[in-house]
Amino acid sequence: MKFNLKKYRIGYSLLVLTILVSGCKKDLVEKDKSQFVKSNYFTTASQARTFVTGIYQKLYMFQNGDAYGESPFITMELFAGHATSLGQSVNNNNVINNRTDAVNPGFEDVWQNSYNAISNANIALANIPGITPFADADKKALLGEAYFLRAFFYYHLVRLYGDVPLITTPVTISSPDLYPSRAATSAVYDQIISDLKAAEASGLPETDATGKVSLGAVRTLLASVYLTTAGYPLQKTANYALAAAEVQPVLSDYSLFDKYDYLHDTPHKNQQELIFQSNYLVGVATNAITQLTVPFNLLVGVYGDHLGAMIPTNAFVASYEAGDLRTQERQFYFSSYPQNGNPSVILQFGEHALYKYFHVESALGNGQCDENWTFLRLPEAQLIYAEATNEVSGPTADAYTQINKIRARAKLAPLAGLTKDQFRAAIWKERYHELAYENKAYFDIQRTHQIYDVINNTFGDATTTKNEQNVTMKAQYYLWPIPQREISTNSKLTQNTGW
The missing domain is CATH 1.25.40.390 (Serine Threonine Protein Phosphatase 5, Tetratricopeptide repeat)
Structure with a gap:
């Protein structure tokens, strides 16, 4: 192809x-x-x-x-x-x-x-x-x-x-x-x-499994807007409370998948934790999400091209906590896969590619990828609620409940006993790890003016802290x-x- x-x-x-x-x-x-x-x-x-x-x-x-x-x-x-x-x-x-x-x-x-x-x-x-x-x-x-x-x-x-x-x-x-x-x-x-x-x-409707806008999508997006406007550049901090109140109903209308595979397969499109997606269908519209995110020039699937256009840094993958299920092979990432046409040969990538975007159906089929792209899903709503609540009143039992649901799926111990500042950092880190490569990190940098320093496992000023590629962001890069x-x-x- x-x-x-x-x-x-x-x-x-x-x-x-x-x-x-x-x-x-x-x-x-x-x-x-x-x-x-x-x-x-x-x-x-x-x-x-x-x-x-x-x-x-x-x-x-x-x-x-x-x-x-x-x-x-x-x-x-x-x-x-x-x-x-x-x-x-x-x-x-x-x-x-x-x-x-x-x-x-x-x-x-x-x-x-x-x-x-x-x-x-x-x-x-x-x-x-x-x-x-x-x-x-x-x-x-x-x-x-x-x-x-x-x-x-x-x-x-x-x-x-x-x-x-x-x-x-x-x-x-x-x-x-x-x-x-x-x-x-x-x-x-x-x-x-x-x-x-x-x-x-x-x-x-509260939810919609056909791909159209639902009330859950409206509430989640509005909560995201409130969270963003509470940060830079507007700094309307009163909007933290509005964000928490807006997103709270979403938390009971959706539920987490019990397998990460369901985030990027065909049968589970627009279901359960997937609040709003861009919808694709073979014969109508396809994409190259998987081709772009598999390692360069390795025959991982039937695709005619394997482009390696977005590959996570090893340092970022290493920044997850020990035992985090998301970093285990073929969860969020993968570093090896059977060679297309010769499955007895296991290709070793030498890097971590995004299994989160690996569309098995097209990789093993005809190479036509109709994987949906996810704009909003439940973990983002949960983390908006946790962060906004924390900014209003510090860590609460309800806020811990939301972030700990995400951590429980990842096989991590629950958080407890944190100060407001510690809980804020934990939530930001969870956003980076759970919503990894879903177009959330850059917007988080804009609204917080902080970047995740994965080498030192901390957050630092965005325009003075080097990232793992030894690049310090210029202030102009807050905007395109x-x-x-x-x-x-x-x-x-x-x-x-x-x-």
């Missing part, structure tokens, strides 16, 4: 409308904007459902990339400093060594695709209310999905780029938002919170640069400090 990550990738501009027609197996089709909105669409509930389903497809951009592994989900991990990448990837290695620039194509991909998703969410929110007939409850729930998705993409934009244009209505060629200015970070967060509160009141092409096109946009 010839490797081609761009097979399912489509370029967009802010003003191009794209929708799925006649079901999710069809290609995205461009329509003339004015006629599309005014007369050709949003006349039936079915059309509205199809349009909102199309917005979900924009989630794929986080796994888009090329044969060098220059994919957003990898870039975000490389910013955190605990992974290596292909030597051939100039952009990835520049990120690792803090020497990248604003023309890195990954920065542009995230920006453009996020605003395309937001544009379509704005259109949905403006036009769905006027559709008749449409059962009120169903209409309200569909609007809730659109509110959530708009908030989701803005949440990534504001954390990655800081002040960003805030557009909440459909844009036309004569709109003042055609070339927008950057809005203050605080205003963007206000809109995100408003959208998530609207989604929370929309009558969504505004893509240079956007600045060249829109004179109202300014660049982030240092870029």
